[in-house]
Each structure stands twice: as structure tokens, then as C-alpha cells.
Amino acid sequence: MTFSIDAGLEDRGLELQLALREGETVALMGENGAGKSSVLGLIAGLLRADRGEAVLDGRPLFGPGQWLPPHQRSVALLSQEALLFPQLSVLENVAFGPRSQGKSRSAARAQARHWLTEAEAADLADRRPASLSGGQAQRVAIARALAADPALLLLDEPLAALDVAVAPVIRRMLRRVLAGRRAVIVTHDLLDALLLADRVVVLDNGRVAEEGTPQQLLARPRSSFTAGLAGLNLISGHAVEGGLRAGERSGLPAGTVVAGTRAGQLLDGEPAVAAFRPAAVSVFTSHPHGSPRNVLEVIVDELEPASGHVLVRAGQLAAEVTPAAAAELGLHPGGAAFFAVKASEVSVYPARTAG
Numbered sequence: 001m002t003f004s005i006d007a008g009l010e011d012r013g014l015e016l017q018l019a020l021r022e023g024e025t026v027a028l029m030g031e032n033g034a035g036k037s038s039v040l041g042l043i044a045g046l047l048r049a050d051r052g053e054a055v056l057d058g059r060p061l062f063g064p065g066q067w068l069p070p071h072q073r074s075v076a077l078l079s080q081e082a083l084l085f086p087q088l089s090v091l092e093n094v095a096f097g098p099r100s101q102g103k104s105r106s107a108a109r110a111q112a113r114h115w116l117t118e119a120e121a122a123d124l125a126d127r128r129p130a131s132l133s134g135g136q137a138q139r140v141a142i143a144r145a146l147a148a149d150p151a152l153l154l155l156d157e158p159l160a161a162l163d164v165a166v167a168p169v170i171r172r173m174l175r176r177v178l179a180g181r182r183a184v185i186v187t188h189d190l191l192d193a194l195l196l197a198d199r200v201v202v203l204d205n206g207r208v209a210e211e212g213t214p215q216q217l218l219a220r221p222r223s224s225f226t227a228g229l230a231g232l233n234l235i236s237g238h239a240v241e242g243g244l245r246a247g248e249r250s251g252l253p254a255g256t257v258v259a260g261t262r263a264g265q266l267l268d269g270e271p272a273v274a275a276f277r278p279a280a281v282s283v284f285t286s287h288p289h290g291s292p293r294n295v296l297e298v299i300v301d302e303l304e305p306a307s308g309h310v311l312v313r314a315g316q317l318a319a320e321v322t323p324a325a326a327a328e329l330g331l332h333p334g335g336a337a338f339f340a341v342k343a344s345e346v347s348v349y350p351a352r353t354a355g
């Protein structure tokens with residue numbers, strides 16, 4: 001029992017392959033505009049692909065000459081906003097799915113009560129949507145999505161519109177109901193990925209840039225997006241003996257070689273990345289000649305307070321210094337600086353996941 005999609009949608013720049021195992025929850029992440037919501041739209045049947053197909057448990061959702069309308073797909077889409085039917089009670093909202101699948105009124109209601117209980121919203125059964133808080137409405141929306149017994153659940157930033165105080169409670173509930181369930185969750189939040197997903201797929205410009213367990217991506221990020229989540233500096237380029245020759249997209253002067261320690265199988269000339277912690281970077285305002293370290297000349301973009309430290313941002317790089325050091329060095333946006341990092345602090349590994 002699997003789900004797979006291999007499809008393209010030209011005017012959104014989408015071109016992707018994605019497959020889910022039985023019971024697997026995948027977090028779809030990436031910068032704004034990377035195409036995450038469009039992928040959900042294709043799967044749910046709100047958008048039509050220009051090419052390709054999607055198959056859910058052996059049934060084509062769409063493909064050459066095939067098109068299943070959204071309500072026949074056994075796919076439920078939950079968005080940021082709960083979008084409940086305002087004229088129906090909470091119980092009727094949740095019973096709507098089973099009822100339209102032909103269940104009797106009493107069976108549909110029993111199923112609705114079950115899922116309201118699962119979503120920790122049983123006490124809201126008789127309320128009208130207009131009287132619910134954002135968190136309560138989202139619980140009801142989750143119960144409604146599950147009550148339809150979808151073969152695939154799609155969640156588009158389900159916690160994004162919620163109060164910061166409510167989101168953790170709903171996240172915990174989602175963790176329980178998503179366990180062992182096949183789902184795709186679009187999120188910007190690392191916590192959602194860590195707590196809700198078995199696997200993370202990172203989209204960049206409509207294509208899969210990277211994938212792995214949340215732990216794998218955080219330990220060895222391969223895109224600027226995941227490096228940002230992991231709080232690491234990332235330089236992309238090609239492996240050379242003893243390190244990495246920075247590529248054009250690194251923002252470093254052409255030909256810059258960053259010395260580092262190889263992690264994993266890597267051949268010279270292979271696309272690779274170098275990763276290091278901002279805390280491993282020492283900052284100087286004049287060139288630290290004679291240093292055995294990598295020395296990168298940068299222009300400071302901004303200084304950002306970060307829990308007891310100051311993050312010195314320069315292009316795609318960051319260094320962590322103490323507030324006293326930032327003051328002493330006279331660092332300021334637009335000023336030149338040198339970032340020095342020991343080769344032993346720099347991990348160099350393949351830019352692509354093996355396999």
C-alpha cells in the first residue's frame with residue numbers, strides 16, 4: 001500500500017517525484033514559494049498537473065487521460081484555517097464526511113463522536129463554529145478530516161494560524177493521531193518536523209532538494225534551507241584534497257578553498273558541502289596572518305542578538321561572538337571582517353544523499 005506522485009506543473013515551476021510508505025508521515029519543507037502548497041493541491045485535486053501521474057493504493061488519482069475528482073480521492077486536506085460549515089454544529093461538521101460516504105445518520109454521528117474524542121474536542125460537539133476559538137476550531141477540523149477515513153491526509157501548515165500558547169497542545173494531539181498514519185504535512189517549523197514526521201522532504205524551486213529523517217538533515221544539512229534550520233554555516237562547491245573548493249553560489253571569491261575534515265565517501269571533484277558551527281568561527285578585523293585556520297574575508301551585513309551571544313552575519317555565513325567581543329572589535333554592518341575557522345571544525349561531505 002503506497003502513494004506516489006511523479007508530476008510537473010510548468011507555470012508553478014513544479015517538477016517532482018515523491019513516494020510514501022504505508023503509515024509514513026512526511027514533512028514538506030522549503031522556502032516561501034518553493035511549491036509546497038502546490039504539491040498538496042495536485043494531490044488533493046485542486047490543481048491539474050501538465051504531466052505525470054499520482055497513484056494511491058493502486059488507484060490512479062490522475063494520469064494520462066485520467067482524473068479522479070477531489071471527493072473521490074480518499075484524500076483529506078486540512079489547511080491553516082479550519083473552514084468549518086458555519087451553519088452546522090460541530091458534531092454535524094464532523095459527521096458530514098461519513099454521512100456523504102453513505103453511512104446512516106446514527107453511524108455517522110457515532111463516528112464523529114469518536115474522532116472528536118480523539119481530537120480532544122468531545123465537549124464541543126453541540127457548539128456552532130462561530131463560537132469556537134482558533135485552537136478549538138482546528139481540533140474540530142482535524143476530527144472532521146479524520147472522520148472521513150482518508151487513505152492520505154494532507155496538512156497545510158495546520159498550526160501556523162494558532163496562538164503560540166495553543167500550538168504545542170494541538171501539535172501533541174496531532175503527534176498522537178498521525179502516528180502510523182499516511183500523511184504529508186507542509187510546515188515551516190522544525191518542531192513539527194521533529195515531532196510529527198518520519199521523514200523530511202525539502203523543496204527548492206519546485207524540486208526535491210534534499211530528504212532524510214529530521215535527525216539526518218539536521219546533522220548533515222545539504223541545502224541553505226536545512227543549514228538555516230540546523231543553525232550551521234554551509235558552503236557548497238566541489239571536493240578537493242584536504243577540503244572544498246567553494247562554488248559560485250557560495251558567495252565567496254572564486255577559487256576559495258576551505259580546509260576541512262572529510263566525513264563519508266567523497267571523491268575529488270565531486271559536488272560537496274562544507275559545514276561548520278557559527279560558534280567555531282573567530283572574528284578579526286585585520287587578517288590573522290600565520291593562523292593555521294581557514295580565513296575568509298567578509299563584509300558584515302548585520303549583528304543579531306542571540307541568547308547571550310551576538311550573531312555576526314556576513315553573506316551566507318554567520319559567526320557567534322560574545323557581546324563584549326562584538327563591542328571591542330567595533331563590528332558594524334558594512335565593515336570588513338575576517339572569519340577564521342579551524343579545519344578540524346569543518347565537515348566536508350557529499351552534496352547529494354547517497355542512493
Ligand SMILES: Nc1ncnc2c1ncn2[C@@H]1O[C@H](COP(=O)(O)OP(=O)(O)OP(=O)(O)O)[C@@H](O)[C@H]1O
Nearest residue numbers: 011012013030031032033034035036037038039186
Ligand atoms: N494561485 C496561484 N496562481 C499562480 N501561481 C501561483 C499561485 N499560488 C502560488 N503560485 C506560484 O507557484 C509557486 C509555488 O508556490 P506555493 O504556494 O506552492 O509555494 P509554497 O512553498 O507553498 O510557499 P509558502 O511557503 O509561501 O506557502 C510560486 O512560484 C508561486 O508564486
